[in-house]
Amino acid sequence: MRVLFAATAVAVMVLSLLPLEADAPSLGWDKANHLAAFALLALLGCRAFPANLILVLSGLLAYGGLIEILQAFTEYRSAEWGDLLADALGLVLGWLVTRSIGAFRGKA
Numbered sequence: 001m002r003v004l005f006a007a008t009a010v011a012v013m014v015l016s017l018l019p020l021e022a023d024a025p026s027l028g029w030d031k032a033n034h035l036a037a038f039a040l041l042a043l044l045g046c047r048a049f050p051a052n053l054i055l056v057l058s059g060l061l062a063y064g065g066l067i068e069i070l071q072a073f074t075e076y077r078s079a080e081w082g083d084l085l086a087d088a089l090g091l092v093l094g095w096l097v098t099r100s101i102g103a104f105r106g107k108a
Contacts, residue, residue: 005044034086042094
């Protein structure tokens with residue numbers, strides 16, 4: 001799970017810093033892309049490091065902030081507070097899904 005989490009984090013960084021192209025993977029709305037990517041990162045991170053949820057989620061929020069800062073230094077991307085907000089909402093969604101999976105498994 002940790003390798004999958006790390007690979008996903010690298011993929012999110014790479015996709016976030018590449019020039020925008022029409023054929024790039026997309027949900028059709030930039031904020032939805034952020035929400036989905038960070039929900040997946042939260043889900044994988046919380047499953048990979050269940051004893052460190054606060055550290056995982058706060059680290060991922062900082063990671064989203066780092067991506068926005070790096071985008072500000074490119075000519076083809078821009079940093080936006082709305083993107084960081086979408087990242088944060090994705091983290092909450094991923095954490096809620098993780099909790100739901102845990103609750104479901106606990107009742108089985």
